Amino acid sequence: MPGTHVELILNCRWLLPVAPVNEAVEHAGVAIDNGRIVAVGPIDALFERFAPNRIVDLGHHAVLPGLVNAHGHAAMTLLRGSAEDKPLQAWLTDDIWPLETAHVSPDFVQTGTELALAEMISFGTTCFSDMYFFPEVVARCAKQVGMRAQIAFPVIKFPNAWCQDTDEGFHKGLALHDDFRNEPLVTIAFGPHSAYTVTDADLERTLMYSEELGLLVQTHLHENQAEVAEAHERLGHSWITHLHERGMLNPSLQAVHMTQVTEAEIELIAEHDVQVVQCPHSNLKLACGICPTEDFHAAGVNVALGTDGAASNNTLDLFAEARLAALLAKHTTGNASAGSSQQLLYRATLGGAKALGMDAETGSLEVGKSADIIAVDLDNAAFFPMYDPISAIIHGAAGASVSHVWVAGQCLYDDRTFTTLAVDDLKSRVRNWQSRIRDGRRSNR
Amino acid sequence: MPGTHVELILNCRWLLPVAPVNEAVEHAGVAIDNGRIVAVGPIDALFERFAPNRIVDLGHHAVLPGLVNAHGHAAMTLLRGSAEDKPLQAWLTDDIWPLETAHVSPDFVQTGTELALAEMISFGTTCFSDMYFFPEVVARCAKQVGMRAQIAFPVIKFPNAWCQDTDEGFHKGLALHDDFRNEPLVTIAFGPHSAYTVTDADLERTLMYSEELGLLVQTHLHENQAEVAEAHERLGHSWITHLHERGMLNPSLQAVHMTQVTEAEIELIAEHDVQVVQCPHSNLKLACGICPTEDFHAAGVNVALGTDGAASNNTLDLFAEARLAALLAKHTTGNASAGSSQQLLYRATLGGAKALGMDAETGSLEVGKSADIIAVDLDNAAFFPMYDPISAIIHGAAGASVSHVWVAGQCLYDDRTFTTLAVDDLKSRVRNWQSRIRDGRRSNR
Numbered sequence: 023m024p025g026t027h028v029e030l031i032l033n034c035r036w037l038l039p040v041a042p043v044n045e046a047v048e049h050a051g052v053a054i055d056n057g058r059i060v061a062v063g064p065i066d067a068l069f070e071r072f073a074p075n076r077i078v079d080l081g082h083h084a085v086l087p088g089l090v091n092a093h094g095h096a097a098m099t100l101l102r103g104s105a106e107d108k109p110l111q112a113w114l115t116d117d118i119w120p121l122e123t124a125h126v127s128p129d130f131v132q133t134g135t136e137l138a139l140a141e142m143i144s145f146g147t148t149c150f151s152d153m154y155f156f157p158e159v160v161a162r163c164a165k166q167v168g169m170r171a172q173i174a175f176p177v178i179k180f181p182n183a184w185c186q187d188t189d190e191g192f193h194k195g196l197a198l199h200d201d202f203r204n205e206p207l208v209t210i211a212f213g214p215h216s217a218y219t220v221t222d223a224d225l226e227r228t229l230m231y232s233e234e235l236g237l238l239v240q241t242h243l244h245e246n247q248a249e250v251a252e253a254h255e256r257l258g259h260s261w262i263t264h265l266h267e268r269g270m271l272n273p274s275l276q277a278v279h280m281t282q283v284t285e286a287e288i289e290l291i292a293e294h295d296v297q298v299v300q301c302p303h304s305n306l307k308l309a310c311g312i313c314p315t316e317d318f319h320a321a322g323v324n325v326a327l328g329t330d331g332a333a334s335n336n337t338l339d340l341f342a343e344a345r346l347a348a349l350l351a352k353h354t355t356g357n358a359s360a361g362s363s364q365q366l367l368y369r370a371t372l373g374g375a376k377a378l379g380m381d382a383e384t385g386s387l388e389v390g391k392s393a394d395i396i397a398v399d400l401d402n403a404a405f406f407p408m409y410d411p412i413s414a415i416i417h418g419a420a421g422a423s424v425s426h427v428w429v430a431g432q433c434l435y436d437d438r439t440f441t442t443l444a445v446d447d448l449k450s451r452v453r454n455w456q457s458r459i460r461d462g463r464r465s466n467r
Numbered sequence: 468m469p470g471t472h473v474e475l476i477l478n479c480r481w482l483l484p485v486a487p488v489n490e491a492v493e494h495a496g497v498a499i500d501n502g503r504i505v506a507v508g509p510i511d512a513l514f515e516r517f518a519p520n521r522i523v524d525l526g527h528h529a530v531l532p533g534l535v536n537a538h539g540h541a542a543m544t545l546l547r548g549s550a551e552d553k554p555l556q557a558w559l560t561d562d563i564w565p566l567e568t569a570h571v572s573p574d575f576v577q578t579g580t581e582l583a584l585a586e587m588i589s590f591g592t593t594c595f596s597d598m599y600f601f602p603e604v605v606a607r608c609a610k611q612v613g614m615r616a617q618i619a620f621p622v623i624k625f626p627n628a629w630c631q632d633t634d635e636g637f638h639k640g641l642a643l644h645d646d647f648r649n650e651p652l653v654t655i656a657f658g659p660h661s662a663y664t665v666t667d668a669d670l671e672r673t674l675m676y677s678e679e680l681g682l683l684v685q686t687h688l689h690e691n692q693a694e695v696a697e698a699h700e701r702l703g704h705s706w707i708t709h710l711h712e713r714g715m716l717n718p719s720l721q722a723v724h725m726t727q728v729t730e731a732e733i734e735l736i737a738e739h740d741v742q743v744v745q746c747p748h749s750n751l752k753l754a755c756g757i758c759p760t761e762d763f764h765a766a767g768v769n770v771a772l773g774t775d776g777a778a779s780n781n782t783l784d785l786f787a788e789a790r791l792a793a794l795l796a797k798h799t800t801g802n803a804s805a806g807s808s809q810q811l812l813y814r815a816t817l818g819g820a821k822a823l824g825m826d827a828e829t830g831s832l833e834v835g836k837s838a839d840i841i842a843v844d845l846d847n848a849a850f851f852p853m854y855d856p857i858s859a860i861i862h863g864a865a866g867a868s869v870s871h872v873w874v875a876g877q878c879l880y881d882d883r884t885f886t887t888l889a890v891d892d893l894k895s896r897v898r899n900w901q902s903r904i905r906d907g908r909r910s911n912r
Contacts, residue, residue, distance in 0.1 A: 103855040103862075109803040140848040306794035307862070309803035336862040337849050346791070349751035358554040358754040403585040404782050406894060407901035410548040417548075417752070417781040422867030449851060456852035 533593020
């Protein structure tokens with residue numbers, strides 16, 4: 023009796039489904055049809071039950087949900103390495119903001135975002151959140167390449183290349199939401215840059231629209247001490263309190279960074295079910311501090327991971343973020359059992375999906391979910407021997423060993439070859455931007 | 468007029484010589500003859516001056532000195548991932564020591580060390596320090612594969628598979644020194660495991676022999692709080708003071724870890740010109756703390772980097788250690804300018820060589836030094852654009868992009884292919900060990 027027809031079966035040495043059980047299973051498979059996972063289980067049972075069009079043999083691989091990069095500024099790849107070893111405020115005001123003023127344009131964003139997508143795909147990310155100028159360019163780019171994305175369009179009180187004022191910004195952002203209303207892969211959200219760069223009126227406008235339209239909100243919050251000190255000086259209380267007073271602490275809010283928080287603030291965040299996104303490399307590189315993820319976790323807060331922009335990282339490898347987050351969890355608690363590999367695998371996948379309101383659709387290998395799946399080739403001295411595939415994935419620098427990436431069943435990276443990105447052409451466009459940016463810096467000196 | 472004959476010229480897109488000037492140079496080359504660097508400079512000038520047998524074109528690559536992994540236990544690769552998310556003392560007593568008692572043998576050490584060498588070479592390490600049982604096996608293995616090594620033979624008060632007591636250990640270790648006296652790549656040193664696992668008599672014996680023979684000494688020192696607290700309880704002062712009282716603080720001593728130190732101890736270490744080796748991944752993974760490298764540096768102490776064993780890391784990628792060390796330097800000082808990429812490149816190369824007493828021979832691309840050189844292929848989305856090759860190398864996860872490795876002019880890794888290691892045979896031997904270790908653990912439960 024022939025089995026049920028399906029498009030694809032992945033035949034995996036190790037399967038890391040994340041949910042319903044966050045454990046590794048040996049010799050298991052995933053059956054995929056019409057972009058969705060139709061079955062997960064022992065490979066022999068799948069072959070009995072299904073007649074696949076195609077089988078991909080992943081005999082040395084760990085197969086897991088695609089990673090969710092819950093915070094970044096994709097196009098900033100073009101500024102990677104342009105301003106090194108500087109503290110946050112100097113880095114922003116002396117380097118990044120002047121460079122952005124001089125260069126940011128639709129073409130800059132197109133090229134920088136494509137570069138970021140290439141890099142994120144090669145490191146196993148299938149879903150990213152973005153906050154940058156020309157969000158319509160980022161949204162189109164994600165759609166075209168086939169990546170899942172949350173595009174948080176910027177709300178910021180300074181005029182910029184994308185909008186003269188926030189009236190124009192909200193107008194363009196809401197039009198973008200309208201354009202992408204029926205796109206399965208791209209969701210639009212609000213991206214108020216931070217409490218200190220957005221007026222109270224615009225924070226209130228963000229809250230009103232987000233409630234009306236059911237859209238999520240992502241913002242930088244308590245990134246470093248100077249930011250929090252400024253709030254206390256100006257307002258007599260912190261930015262978290264400031265947002266709380268405006269009713270903005272709610273499950274739709276994704277609070278990014280959160281390196282400087284009191285116990286009372288952690289409780290407040292937990293009470294209002296705010297999503298927390300940690301960016302460990304960026305936070306250390308800019309000497310901002312460490313997000314107390316284990317305190318948030320203990321309080322019941324969902325914690326996700328982000329790379330932040332490449333200019334403060336300098337890579338977009340979410341596996342590296344997970345590894346560093348595990349190490350920092352152990353360090354800050356003084357407890358080597360904290361930040362377990364299982365927990366970090368969860369945060370890098372389903373926790374991220376939950377933060378972005380996408381956990382019904384992605385983040386685990388469960389029947390009915392979108393086939394957002396990656397394979398990591400473990401046939402490499404650095405992964406021998408193999409007692410524990412989950413710790414190997416988290417502590418073994420898996421990013422460089424990603425071999426395959428599927429989003430909604432479409433293979434974007436096939437045995438290390440991009441299928442939806444023209445990399446040679448992209449590199450040549452990046453080189454042009456590099457020359458322009460470098461020449462601009464020289465002429466400013 | 469024909470140029471002077473040389474064996475090899477490397478034609479490099481970016482050259483990072485580390486010394487005499489620690490800056491990147493574009494379109495430069497290295498001329499190599501008889502295992503040594505005979506010239507470094509603009510590529511055109513080298514081609515005018517020399518007639519090479521062979522040219523290796525590294526047109527997308529950064530070329531730099533091979534990295535120096537100043538602390539590790541190579542054979543522990545076989546225990547990688549065998550005991551995860553556990554604090555140091557439980558990790559040692561419940562898992563690592565019982566596993567070692569059950570399995571360590573010359574064959575275990577041979578297989579585990581070959582695996583470590585494959586991994587280290589693939590990540591750009593050309594010189595490593597080792598401290599493990601059966602050091603004669605490690606020494607032979609390094610020689611056979613062509614890696615530069617310091618083999619610190621273990622001195623420990625517990626009987627073990629290698630020696631019944633320290634009399635036997637010193638005897639075997641000194642015989643090993645004698646055997647390798649004329650080997651250019653392998654140096655023997657003393658490896659007293661730690662002040663808390665070695666008797667005072669054996670510490671004194673170590674000091675006496677090391678002075679007599681001019682050999683260096685490597686030891687674990689102040690790895691975590693419990694270790695230091697125990698010293699205060701038993702002796703009324705720290706292990707650093709204990710070693711100081713015995714005259715063991717001197718330029719021959721390599722003090723590994725040093726996460727728990729007072730200001731006075733930092734001054735003492737500086738005053739006696741002790742070498743400090745930081746193992747950032749291992750220290751965080753076992754929740755031991757962070758070595759205050761910037762305080763040591765400010766006091767004039769040379770700081771090197773080590774991976775420690777793969778069982779507490781879980782990779783042997785010194786680039787990853789350098790990146791994490793840079794981030795931790797910024798974090799602990801609260802100063803994003805600390806831990807610059809230049810400084811970390813130095814620590815990963817020449818600083819490491821200096822700690823091992825090998826800085827006249829390796830650690831920089833300077834005329835007269837051994838040709839211990841690596842190439843990193845930067846033709847990858849994650850390295851685009853390129854404004855600053857040194858920050859790209861340190862913050863861009865270069866380990867996975869190493870393409871070539873030379874030690875003393877011998878190419879050990881040629882466009883990602885090992886030339887002195889039979890990797891398939893090695894993998895099959897590792898698989899056998901994996902089964903034995905896993906079965907042993909199951910039968911103990």
